[in-house]
Amino acid sequence: MPGKEILNSKEIERALTRIAHEIIERNKGTETLCLIGIQRGGVYLAGRLASCIQSIEGAHIDTGILDITFYRDDLYSKKDQPVVRTTDIPFSVTGKTVVIVDDVLFTGRSIRAAMDALIDFGRPAAIQLAVLIDRGHRELPIRADYVGKNIPTHFSDMVEVFLKEEGKEDKVVLISEQ
Amino acid sequence: MFKTKDLLGIKDLTADEINHILDTASGFKDVLARDIKKVPALRGKTVVNLFFEPSTRTRTSFELAAKRLSTDVVNFSVTTSSITKGETLRDTALSIQALGADFVVVRHGTAGVPHFLSGVLKASVINAGDGTNEHPTQALLDFFTIRSHKGKIEGLNVVIVGDIAHSRVAKSNIYGLIKLGANVRLICPPTLMPAEINKRNVEVFNSIEQGIKDADVVMALRIQMERQGKGFFPSLEEYFDLYGLTGERLRLAKDDAIVMHPGPINRGVEIASDVADGRQSVVLEQVTNGLAVRMAVLYLLSGVKE
Numbered sequence: 001m002p003g004k005e006i007l008n009s010k011e012i013e014r015a016l017t018r019i020a021h022e023i024i025e026r027n028k029g030t031e032t033l034c035l036i037g038i039q040r041g042g043v044y045l046a047g048r049l050a051s052c053i054q055s056i057e058g059a060h061i062d063t064g065i066l067d068i069t070f071y072r073d074d075l076y077s078k079k080d081q082p083v084v085r086t087t088d089i090p091f092s093v094t095g096k097t098v099v100i101v102d103d104v105l106f107t108g109r110s111i112r113a114a115m116d117a118l119i120d121f122g123r124p125a126a127i128q129l130a131v132l133i134d135r136g137h138r139e140l141p142i143r144a145d146y147v148g149k150n151i152p153t154h155f156s157d158m159v160e161v162f163l164k165e166e167g168k169e170d171k172v173v174l175i176s177e178q
Numbered sequence: 179m180f181k182t183k184d185l186l187g188i189k190d191l192t193a194d195e196i197n198h199i200l201d202t203a204s205g206f207k208d209v210l211a212r213d214i215k216k217v218p219a220l221r222g223k224t225v226v227n228l229f230f231e232p233s234t235r236t237r238t239s240f241e242l243a244a245k246r247l248s249t250d251v252v253n254f255s256v257t258t259s260s261i262t263k264g265e266t267l268r269d270t271a272l273s274i275q276a277l278g279a280d281f282v283v284v285r286h287g288t289a290g291v292p293h294f295l296s297g298v299l300k301a302s303v304i305n306a307g308d309g310t311n312e313h314p315t316q317a318l319l320d321f322f323t324i325r326s327h328k329g330k331i332e333g334l335n336v337v338i339v340g341d342i343a344h345s346r347v348a349k350s351n352i353y354g355l356i357k358l359g360a361n362v363r364l365i366c367p368p369t370l371m372p373a374e375i376n377k378r379n380v381e382v383f384n385s386i387e388q389g390i391k392d393a394d395v396v397m398a399l400r401i402q403m404e405r406q407g408k409g410f411f412p413s414l415e416e417y418f419d420l421y422g423l424t425g426e427r428l429r430l431a432k433d434d435a436i437v438m439h440p441g442p443i444n445r446g447v448e449i450a451s452d453v454a455d456g457r458q459s460v461v462l463e464q465v466t467n468g469l470a471v472r473m474a475v476l477y478l479l480s481g482v483k484e
Contacts (some may be wrong), residue, residue: 120214
C-alpha cells in the first residue's frame with residue numbers, strides 16, 4: 001500500500017525541539033517534571049525529548065516507560081493476542097508533573113488507559129500529554145497539551161511512525177485505504 | 179496464539195504458546211511488585227474455583243490471581259456443595275455457568291474431568307489438577323522459575339526425582355520441558371515409574387547419585403503419605419535413604435543448580451530440611467511466580483476468540 005510521507009527526519013527533529021521548549025516554558029522549568037513514554041513509539045520519543053530538555057536546561061529529567069496493555073479496554077475486540085512489554089518507572093510520580101509521551105493520538109483510548117495506569121503508581125500533581133501526531137477522531141474527552149503536527153485523516157487511514165531507534169529511517173507516513 | 183478457550187494440559191500447547199504465557203507472566207510479576215498490585219484487565223469477569231480435592235495453595239493462588247485482575251471470585255468446594263446430595267458433575271458445572279461464570283478452574287481426582295467440562299461449558303475451563311494426568315499451571319510456574327534463574331530452558335539438565343507415576347506435576351513438566359528443549363531426567367524407584375514413559379525423550383535413572391550429576395535444575399516431588407504400605411516402597415525412611423534430596427547428593431549437581439518443589443514439602447522424606455531451606459532452594463519463589471503465571475493464563479484465555 002503506497003503511503004504519503006507527512007513528516008521527514010528533519011521535521012520530526014524540529015517538532016520535538018519545539019515541544020521540548022514548550023514543555024519547559026509551560027512548566028516554568030524542569031524542577032518537578034518527568035516524562036513517561038508509552039510503549040513502544042512513545043518510549044523513544046520521550047527519550048529524545050528528555051535529552052533535548054536536558055541540553056536546553058542543563059538539568060537531569062526523570063524518564064519512565066509505561067506499558068498500558070493491562071489497562072486497555074479492547075482485550076475482547078482485538079484480533080491478536082496482547083503482547084505485554086516492560087513498564088519501568090524507577091521514581092515516584094507523586095507530586096510530579098508527568099508528561100505522557102506517545103507517537104500518535106487517535107481515539108484517546110490509549111491515553112485513558114495510560115492515565116489509569118499512572119495513577120496506580122502514585123498521585124501526580126498534574127498529567128500533561130505530548131504527541132508527535134494528532135490525527136483526530138477522538139472517542140473520549142482527551143486533548144494533547146503539546147502536538148508535533150495535526151493531520152486530517154479518515155478513520156480507516158493508518159498513520160505509521162518510523163523511528164531510528166527501531167532501525168528505521170525517521171519518518172511519519174499516512175496510508176490511505178484506496 | 180491460543181486457539182482454544184481452555185487450558186487443559188501442557189500436552190496441547192506449542193513451545194511458542196508456552197513462551198508467550200511466560201512472557202506475559204513477566205509483565206504480571208512486575209505488577210505484583212508494585213504498591214497497587216491490581217490491574218483492571220478483567221473487570222466484570224467471574225472466576226469460579228471448582229475444587230473436588232483438597233487444595234490450599236493452588237486454590238489460594240488462583241483466587242488471588244483472579245482478584246489481582248479485578249475479577250469476582252467464587253470458591254466452590256465439594257464438602258459444602260450439592261455434590262454430596264447426589265448432583266452430577268455436569269449439572270453442577272451447568273448451574274455454575276448459569277450463575278455467569280466466565281472461567282471455571284477445576285481440580286478433580288479423576289483424569290479427564292476438565293476435558294469433559296470443556297465440552298459442556300461455554301466458559302473457559304482451566305485444569306488445576308486432574309487425577310494423575312496434568313497440572314498445567316504448576317508446570318508453567320516451574321518453567322517461569324527456571325527461565326528467570328537460567329535465562330533459558332533449552333539445553334538444561336532438568337532432574338525430576340520422586341513419585342513420577344502418581345504425579346500430575348511431573349507429567350505436565352515432562353511434556354513441557356521436552357517441548358522447550360531441556361534434557362529431562364527422571365529418578366525414582368522402578369515401582370514409581372509410569373509404564374508409558376517414552377524413553378526416547380527422557381533419561382530414566384533408578385539411582386539418584388547417577389541421575390543428579392551435572393544437573394542445572396533438581397525438582398523433588400512430594401511422596402504422598404497414602405502411597406506408603408501399598409508396595410511401592412518399604413517405608414518413608416528407606417525412601418529418604420535411597421532417594422531423598424540431601425546436601426551431599428545435591429553437591430553432585432552443578433554448583434549453581436536450583437532446587438524446586440511443588441509443595442507441600444515432606445521434610446525428611448523426599449527432601450532434607452537444610453536443602454529445602456538452603457541457598458539453592460527456590461521453593462518460595464515458585465509460589466510467588468505461580469500468581470503471575472495464573473494471572474497470565476486467565477488474561478490470555480479471556481482474549482481468545484472462538
